[in-house]
Amino acid sequence: xxxxxxxxxxxxxxxxxxxxxxxxxxxxxxxxxxxxxxxxxxxxxxxxxxxxxxxxxxxxxxxxxxxxxxxxxxxxxxxxxxxxxxxxxxxxxxxxxxxxxxxxxxxxxxxxxxxxxxxxxxxxxxxxxxxx
Amino acid sequence: xxxxxxxxxxxxxxxxxxxxxxxxxxxxxxxxxxxxxxxxxxxxxxxxxxxxxxxxxxxxxxxxxxxxxxxxxxxxxxxxxxxxxxxxxxxxxxxxxxxxxxxxxxxxxxxxxxxxxxxxxxxxxxxxxxxx
DNA sequence: CCCATTCGCTTAGGAGAACAAGCATGCTTG
DNA sequence: CAAGCATGCTTGTTCTCCTAAGCGAATGGG
Numbered sequence: 001x002x003x004x005x006x007x008x009x010x011x012x013x014x015x016x017x018x019x020x021x022x023x024x025x026x027x028x029x030x031x032x033x034x035x036x037x038x039x040x041x042x043x044x045x046x047x048x049x050x051x052x053x054x055x056x057x058x059x060x061x062x063x064x065x066x067x068x069x070x071x072x073x074x075x076x077x078x079x080x081x082x083x084x085x086x087x088x089x090x091x092x093x094x095x096x097x098x099x100x101x102x103x104x105x106x107x108x109x110x111x112x113x114x115x116x117x118x119x120x121x122x123x124x125x126x127x128x129x130x131x132x
Numbered sequence: 133x134x135x136x137x138x139x140x141x142x143x144x145x146x147x148x149x150x151x152x153x154x155x156x157x158x159x160x161x162x163x164x165x166x167x168x169x170x171x172x173x174x175x176x177x178x179x180x181x182x183x184x185x186x187x188x189x190x191x192x193x194x195x196x197x198x199x200x201x202x203x204x205x206x207x208x209x210x211x212x213x214x215x216x217x218x219x220x221x222x223x224x225x226x227x228x229x230x231x232x233x234x235x236x237x238x239x240x241x242x243x244x245x246x247x248x249x250x251x252x253x254x255x256x257x258x259x260x261x262x263x264x
Numbered sequence: 265c266c267c268a269t270t271c272g273c274t275t276a277g278g279a280g281a282a283c284a285a286g287c288a289t290g291c292t293t294g
Numbered sequence: 295c296a297a298g299c300a301t302g303c304t305t306g307t308t309c310t311c312c313t314a315a316g317c318g319a320a321t322g323g324g
């Protein structure tokens with residue numbers, strides 16, 4: 001758990017490497033993951049992803065995998081190159097809005113995903129489409 | 133503003149119709165939108181989308197458009213068929229977590245997008261992968 | 265030993281997104 | 295009218311995801 005899940009600073013690890021190691025860590029086979037995602041990700045396709053044959057799996061697929069493995073969605077989005085490596089920033093104009101989500105009665109799971117998505121949003125904003 | 137932005141209940145409007153009407157409402161040309169998205173969406177491609185030649189523009193593209201037009205991301209994701217038409221539900225186990233996002237100092241824009249994304253998450257959960 | 269199953273993996277192919285280039289029309293000016 | 299430009303749209307092509315089908319190797323039972 002040290003090296004791989006450590007930090008986003010590790011520039012060397014690929015999406016395939018990461019996902020493969022996670023799957024082995026969870027003790028799952030390709031076909032078990034396929035079942036776990038409710039057929040959203042086929043075993044064959046997962047194999048391609050793990051061996052870096054697929055350059056950018058769709059957010060859909062990554063989302064399904066992140067839920068099966070219970071890993072950070074934003075992180076693998078980053079590994080997949082969908083977003084640029086979120087650097088911590090601090091000079092935007094924010095506002096102190098807090099109570100909004102009181103109405104939403106968040107599940108803990110939803111809470112986690114929202115936080116991940118916020119990370120995703122912010123990295124998008126700050127990199128401003130230089131990806132192409 | 134009545135018919136189109138009215139409610140998600142309107143089943144007849146297509147993604148193309150909606151986006152086209154919004155663009156005209158904003159008084160923008162195809163190429164202006166192309167510029168506005170920082171070339172993320174070409175004018176030719178936008179034309180195809182507006183004429184329903186493209187069935188499912190990627191979340192990337194939809195996100196870019198939602199920002200240029202300042203419209204609801206979750207709504208056009210829904211129109212595009214990426215998510216199922218979020219029906220209000222109420223028997224999940226939630227918890228009263230509220231304060232989490234106090235640390236995040238949300239921008240109003242971020243707040244809006246998070247809410248949209250929450251909608252997206254919940255519709256995904258409740259439809260449980262019958263999309264395929 | 266043979267059969268069945270399961271594993272990871274490869275390959276071929278369909279499908280559809282996305283773009284670049286170009287066309288057709290209409291509107292302004294000279 | 296002709297030249298020029300902007301706008302919306304069509305066409306041809308490229309690229310890549312993703313699936314279906316299947317292969318060789320490993321394992322286990324009869």
